[in-house]
Amino acid sequence: MKKILILFLALLVSTAANANELENTLNKAYEKGSKVAEGYISNLLSGPGDTEVSLGTKRNNKPTGSIMIVRPMSVEENSVLFYQAQLNSYDVLGDDRQSINYGIGKRFLSDNKSNFVGINTFVDLDREYNSRLGFGSEFKASAFDVNGNYYLAVLGGRSVGSNTERALDGYDFNISGQAPFAPWANINYNKYSWKADKAQKDSEGDIYSAIVNLSNNLTLEVGRNDNNITSYSNFAKFIYVHGSIKRPNTSDGFSSEAFQDSDVSKEMLTKVKRSNIITLEVESSGVVLINGN
Numbered sequence: 409m410k411k412i413l414i415l416f417l418a419l420l421v422s423t424a425a426n427a428n429e430l431e432n433t434l435n436k437a438y439e440k441g442s443k444v445a446e447g448y449i450s451n452l453l454s455g456p457g458d459t460e461v462s463l464g465t466k467r468n469n470k471p472t473g474s475i476m477i478v479r480p481m482s483v484e485e486n487s488v489l490f491y492q493a494q495l496n497s498y499d500v501l502g503d504d505r506q507s508i509n510y511g512i513g514k515r516f517l518s519d520n521k522s523n524f525v526g527i528n529t530f531v532d533l534d535r536e537y538n539s540r541l542g543f544g545s546e547f548k549a550s551a552f553d554v555n556g557n558y559y560l561a562v563l564g565g566r567s568v569g570s571n572t573e574r575a576l577d578g579y580d581f582n583i584s585g586q587a588p589f590a591p592w593a594n595i596n597y598n599k600y601s602w603k604a605d606k607a608q609k610d611s612e613g614d615i616y617s618a619i620v621n622l623s624n625n626l627t628l629e630v631g632r633n634d635n636n637i638t639s640y641s642n643f644a645k646f647i648y649v650h651g652s653i654k655r656p657n658t659s660d661g662f663s664s665e666a667f668q669d670s671d672v673s674k675e676m677l678t679k680v681k682r683s684n685i686i687t688l689e690v691e692s693s694g695v696v697l698i699n700g701n
Contacts, residue, residue, distance in 0.1 A: 457677035464645020470499035507534035578602035591656040
């Protein structure tokens with residue numbers, strides 16, 4: 409990376425002497441700055457809680473990606489206050505789009521540590537200043553979990569080139585269960601609805617997916633999204649979990665028991681399940697729906 413930066417900038421300098429001087433200066437700055445940056449990134453990635461990097465295909469076979477962290481703000485014996493932050497990259501009508509999500513949540517562990525309940529609130533913002541708030545609740549046990557989210561758009565239409573974009577209100581409900589005899593696999597169902605603004609009808613649909621832990625750090629998710637407006641689409645993504653706690657994975661093989669009771673206290677800093685990409689209506693000569701995730 410350093411060599412690429414030096415070469416690129418050196419090409420903008422007219423003389424070799426200036427290029428050499430530039431390289432020497434960049435070398436010094438890079439060495440000093442990289443030590444600080446590497447220390448900060450190492451501390452961030454090594455902290456308690458989930459750290460995930462996700463890459464996949466979804467929107468017209470366009471690549472999607474995200475980086476997500478969950479970190480504690482306050483830890484007590486049977487509860488934790490945490491924050492979740494995520495950076496997303498995806499496609500909107502052929503153009504790259506980035507967005508961020510930031511949320512705060514509280515989880516409460518049962519006395520026997522077999523389940524927890526939680527509440528959370530989020531702010532979502534994309535590069536074109538489309539924004540919304542999110543409010544969620546969740547319940548997690550060892551073999552299954554359920555959660556729901558409500559999304560509230562906070563700004564009106566945004567002019568983006570010749571189009572007008574509007575974030576939509578909506579909700580989703582998720583239920584996930586462990587596959588019998590396979591503690592490293594989960595089956596998920598998601599029901600969602602987005603309230604139309606200018607479109608003729610609300611966008612509603614169902615997402616069916618399977619998640620498999622290929623290793624302690626690598627997960628594969630594949631699924632299908634059935635929507636009443638845009639028909640169906642298939643998706644797949646790989647998720648890398650940095651510094652993960654010991655997780656069941658395919659190398660463990662099948663279990664002798666259909667479901668195993670477990671202590672969920674070690675999962676108090678896992679990610680909140682929600683739609684992190686803002687669902688939009690895009691209006692030009694007509695109205696086009698851009699579904700979230």
